[in-house]
Amino acid sequence: MPRTSRPSHQPVTREARPARQPPVEHPRVLAAQLYELHRTAGAGEEYLERWPGDAELYGVLQFAETNASRLADAEAYRQGARLRVMLAEWLRRLADPLQLRAIDDAVSGGVSWDQLALDLRFVGRDGEPTAGSAHNSRSRLYVRVHGQPDDRRQPKVARLIEKRTVDARLARAQVIETExxxxxxxxxxxxxxxxxxxxxxxxxxxxxxxxxxxxxxxxxxxxxxxxxxxxxxxxxxxxxxxxxxxxxxxxxxxxxxxxxxxxxxxxxxxxxxxxxx
Known part of the structure; x- marks a missing residue:
């Protein structure tokens, strides 16, 4: 019996990956939905007074994790967990640019990559800092912040993005000069x-x-x-x-x-x- 050939698929390049889109809802909307779950489940309970406010995403996540068991209804518990997942994704996206700028400020201020490796807990089995790991981590962070959604988070892709940024800046400068x-x-x-x-x-x-x-x-x-x-x-x-x-x-x-x-x-x-x- 002849073997049937499998359909061929377009290979994914090493520089790209499937795009990862942010959650659809605004983080404050997600936080408000999470509060409504707890307000319904714990009406009149004192713990609701400790709600940190819809804009305090880290505090909302801590509050929701600490009080997750108060959502006794199974569906409410599942919904609460899903909202926490999406809020955590927003928090990560908001924190990435802050950490990238902090790393770059530290390097420009004279902090060594060895010290940053210690700060970021990149150490070998011998307890010595691995500066290369810290530098690669910064490159992956750069891709997350400045790259396209389908860019792979690899150090070499960071270099491609930096070149893309420089080329765009030069092209814009040429347009400005001409106009x-x-x-x-x-x-x-x-x-x-x-x-x-x-x-x-x-x-x-x-x-x-x-x-x-x-x-x-x-x-x-x-x-x-x-x-x-x-x-x-x-x-x-x-x-x-x-x-x-x-x-x-x-x-x-x-x-x-x-x-x-x-x-x-x-x-x-x-x-x-x-x-x-």
């Missing part, structure tokens, strides 16, 4: 557009002029290169908003030839601005 050089033209286009819009020559949605309002608010407030480069976002939004409303209402976007030329010139200007902003 800042175009700022005089963008600023002139923004002010001319606003003049025609305010005079009623450029069509606007009377119920939703978000981008025109934003453009008017920011045009006089571009203080540094990043803000000057970002003006293109508001000009593009106002132009797109006008053309979209014109299509929806089957109206021309402008009422005068001069306004039409200004709008078309601005559209051409932002169309050449690139997608990086």
């Amino acid at each position: 800042d050089a175009r700022y005089p033209a963008m600023d002139a286009a923004a002010r001319t557009l606003l003049g025609h819009f305010e005079s009623g020559e450029i069509l606007g949605d009377p119920d939703d002029d978000f981008w025109w309002s934003e453009l008017a608010n920011v045009v006089d407030d571009r203080r540094d290169a990043s803000e000057r480069a970002n003006l293109v976002v508001y000009v593009r939004g106002a132009v797109h908003e006008t053309y979209a409303y014109a299509r929806c209402t089957d109206q021309p976007p402008t009422t005068t030839d001069q306004a039409r030329q200004v709008l078309e010139a601005a559209a051409a200007l932002v169309g050449a601005a690139g997608a990086g902003t």
